[in-house]
Amino acid sequence: xxxxxxxxxxxxxxSDRHPSLKLNEDYFFCFGCGAKGDVIxxxxxxxxxSSYEAAQKLAADFGLDPxxxxxxxxxxPKHPCIRQFREDEMLCFxxxxxxxxxxxxxxxxxxxxxxxxxxxxxxxxxCQMYCHIEYMADVLTVGDLEERVxxxxxLMKSGKIAFLKEYTVRKTKEVAHRGKAPENA
Ligand SMILES: [Zn+2]
Numbered sequence: 001x002x003x004x005x006x007x008x009x010x011x012x013x014x015s016d017r018h019p020s021l022k023l024n025e026d027y028f029f030c031f032g033c034g035a036k037g038d039v040i041x042x043x044x045x046x047x048x049x050s051s052y053e054a055a056q057k058l059a060a061d062f063g064l065d066p067x068x069x070x071x072x073x074x075x076x077p078k079h080p081c082i083r084q085f086r087e088d089e090m091l092c093f094x095x096x097x098x099x100x101x102x103x104x105x106x107x108x109x110x111x112x113x114x115x116x117x118x119x120x121x122x123x124x125x126x127c128q129m130y131c132h133i134e135y136m137a138d139v140l141t142v143g144d145l146e147e148r149v150x151x152x153x154x155l156m157k158s159g160k161i162a163f164l165k166e167y168t169v170r171k172t173k174e175v176a177h178r179g180k181a182p183e184n185a
Pocket of ligand 1: 011012013014016021030031032033034035
């Protein structure tokens with residue numbers, strides 16, 4: 001089997017034209033048919049074997065020592081994968097749109113009033129970031145599954161979403177505290 005971008009592959013367990021099987025380090029999950037499990041489940045299902053036979057086949061095919069029987073008793077997947085993905089996706093979407101709203105506000109609130117006024121940092125940030133953030137929110141709204149999985153993966157693993165969430169909350173409070181000061185200045 002060939003895994004493409006983002007460890008997605010065509011699922012051998014249903015008729016799959018676009019890759020919908022996600023291969024992770026310790027489990028696989030199909031967004032199309034819901035097939036999931038560890039490497040032993042995968043081999044068992046693919047070759048129609050029992051779990052024990054699948055473990056033996058893996059041991060034989062990859063030259064592993066089949067003696068310790070505990071090798072077959074791998075831990076079960078830690079979470080129901082699709083629910084986890086949906087939760088992560090919702091979190092990303094909420095954080096991105098919150099930040100977008102903040103940028104929209106900054107674009108107006110901190111826009112220079114005269115041509116010679118120096119640019120406020122928040123106005124600059126709003127101009128620089130808006131399209132990029134809007135693009136990511138669009139991907140989560142209308143992107144295909146593979147794009148959404150890749151983006152959510154990237155945002156979660158890099159810690160960007162955690163940072164942006166904290167940042168947006170902090171900056172939103174700052175704006176609320178300062179009220180209308182810039183307009184009156
Ligand atoms: Zn499938």
